[in-house]
Amino acid sequence: MKPAPFGYADPTSVDEALDVLTSEGEGAKVLAGGQSLLPLLSMRLAAPSTLVDINRVPGLDQISAGPDGVRVGALVRHAQLLASSEAAGVQPLLGRATANVAHPAIRNRGTTVGSIAHADPSGEMTAVLALTDGSVTVATPEGRETIGWGDFFLGPLETSVHGPAVVLDAFFPALPERSGTAFAEIARRKGDYAVCGAGVVVTLDADRRVSSARAAYLSVGLVPEVHDLTDAVVGQPVDTADWTAAGELARGLVDPDGDLHASADYRRLLVATLTARTLADAGAEAARRTA
Amino acid sequence: MTEVRTERAISVVVNGVPREATVPVRWLLSDALRHEFGLTGTHVGCEHGVCGSCTVLVDGQPTRSCLVLAVQVDGREVTTVEGLSRSDHQGGQVLHPIQEAFRECHALQCGFCTPGFLTTIAAGLDARDPSVEITDEEVEELVGGNLCRCTGYANIKKACRHAAATMRDEAAR
Numbered sequence: 001m002k003p004a005p006f007g008y009a010d011p012t013s014v015d016e017a018l019d020v021l022t023s024e025g026e027g028a029k030v031l032a033g034g035q036s037l038l039p040l041l042s043m044r045l046a047a048p049s050t051l052v053d054i055n056r057v058p059g060l061d062q063i064s065a066g067p068d069g070v071r072v073g074a075l076v077r078h079a080q081l082l083a084s085s086e087a088a089g090v091q092p093l094l095g096r097a098t099a100n101v102a103h104p105a106i107r108n109r110g111t112t113v114g115s116i117a118h119a120d121p122s123g124e125m126t127a128v129l130a131l132t133d134g135s136v137t138v139a140t141p142e143g144r145e146t147i148g149w150g151d152f153f154l155g156p157l158e159t160s161v162h163g164p165a166v167v168l169d170a171f172f173p174a175l176p177e178r179s180g181t182a183f184a185e186i187a188r189r190k191g192d193y194a195v196c197g198a199g200v201v202v203t204l205d206a207d208r209r210v211s212s213a214r215a216a217y218l219s220v221g222l223v224p225e226v227h228d229l230t231d232a233v234v235g236q237p238v239d240t241a242d243w244t245a246a247g248e249l250a251r252g253l254v255d256p257d258g259d260l261h262a263s264a265d266y267r268r269l270l271v272a273t274l275t276a277r278t279l280a281d282a283g284a285e286a287a288r289r290t291a
Numbered sequence: 292m293t294e295v296r297t298e299r300a301i302s303v304v305v306n307g308v309p310r311e312a313t314v315p316v317r318w319l320l321s322d323a324l325r326h327e328f329g330l331t332g333t334h335v336g337c338e339h340g341v342c343g344s345c346t347v348l349v350d351g352q353p354t355r356s357c358l359v360l361a362v363q364v365d366g367r368e369v370t371t372v373e374g375l376s377r378s379d380h381q382g383g384q385v386l387h388p389i390q391e392a393f394r395e396c397h398a399l400q401c402g403f404c405t406p407g408f409l410t411t412i413a414a415g416l417d418a419r420d421p422s423v424e425i426t427d428e429e430v431e432e433l434v435g436g437n438l439c440r441c442t443g444y445a446n447i448k449k450a451c452r453h454a455a456a457t458m459r460d461e462a463a464r
Contacts (some may be wrong), residue, residue: 001338002317002319002322002338003317003319004317004319005297005315005317006297006316007295007296007297007316008295008296008299008316009293009294009295009296010293010362010363011293016293017293019293020295024295034358034360034363035340035355035358038319038339038340038357038358038437039339039340039358039397041464042319042338042339043339050295051316051360053360053362053363055363070297079352102436103343103354103435103436103437104411104415104432104436105346105353105354105411105436106340106355106436108349108352108353108354109352109354109355109359110359111351130343141365182323189359189435190320190431190435191435191436192341272311274388278386283381
């Protein structure tokens with residue numbers, strides 16, 4: 001099918017974009033990479049009255065990586081983030097998760113911040129924003145505000161931002177010292193929506209014992225979920241930590257729905273398996289970084 | 292104040308030729324290529340980004356033409372499967388090595404998905420160092436975003452390796 005008729009504007013500044021969003025009212029929608037929005041339009045699952053294309057707004061395509069974390073602008077494409085060794089150096093989850101986002105042709109166009117603003121619970125970057133305790137910067141006619149991930153995601157495809165607004169960037173805090181990360185997902189075809197996915201961060205103390213183990217899941221809940229699995233492995237030497245026990249703990253903490261692709265029980269099994277597997281990898285990496 | 296329009300004039304370089312058109316803003320790039328510019332080599336399969344048949348190059352990057360609006364390529368360069376062949380410097384055209392390899396390796400049957408495979412793989416092969424032998428992993432990444440429902444992928448992957456070998460030999464010459 002084809003998108004239903006709509007009006008189109010391509011402003012060249014954030015203020016102009018906010019002006020158009022304000023004057024066009026509720027039916028107006030921001031268009032960035034469009035890799036999720038345009039299919040919704042073509043399938044007539046969405047029919048905005050106006051698309052406000054921000055692709056011609058200068059300055060939104062920057063990645064800035066500093067000691068505190070990585071700030072990703074609204075027009076940074078997945079492919080650009082995947083290729084950024086500076087970003088991966090500060091927060092390795094960014095590259096690891098982005099490699100799982102769709103296919104190269106989609107990554108060339110789709111944006112990291114767009115995925116987050118789309119708030120799909122099967123999105124990789126929503127999970128990474130949650131796991132790293134990140135935030136977004138939102139511009140509204142009243143000014144700019146920073147919103148933490150927990151206050152931003154309300155439900156599937158729903159955020160706390162209403163009315164005229166543009167998400168300007170997402171901020172991913174840096175990986176703490178003596179920590180390691182891993183990301184893995186299971187999909188019917190590599191690059192398709194994950195049946196289940198997991199990202200994890202393991203942190204060790206100075207004696208190479210586990211001090212923290214946290215995981216975020218995709219395609220498991222209605223919003224990105226972060227679970228603290230530290231209790232299952234706390235104080236254990238990293239080389240002999242019982243990651244399987246942490247996986248079992250996670251299995252009990254999640255409450256996924258079943259659908260055409262996987263039953264709820266199968267998703268719980270995947271949570272346990274992916275958790276144990278990714279924690280082992282992250283633990284090994286944390287050990288290497290705790291020389 | 293930025294104007295909200297339902298129709299827009301665009302100018303775009305398609306396969307090296309500057310083109311101008313006035314298009315409804317709801318048109319996808321695939322609509323403009325096929326219906327305005329008459330380039331029916333770009334095939335539209337699922338029209339929501341899953342199958343990869345409509346993949347073209349926008350400023351050299353593989354892009355789903357069903358996931359970009361025609362107005363969004365104003366001022367850009369688009370290459371379709373019709374634009375993959377190159378001049379032989381004798382007044383004629385030669386096929387891209389991946390096009391030759393598809394023929395050589397029987398990498399198509401019905402041909403519906405072929406334009407999307409060719410544009411995606413051609414861009415991937417052009418972007419890599421031809422002197423380095425291509426790995427199975429690279430080949431799988433090249434073809435993983437496109438669906439083929441009749442030949443299967445064995446011969447398509449064979450064609451990727453064949454084209455990569457041709458490009459290695461050409462670069463060594």
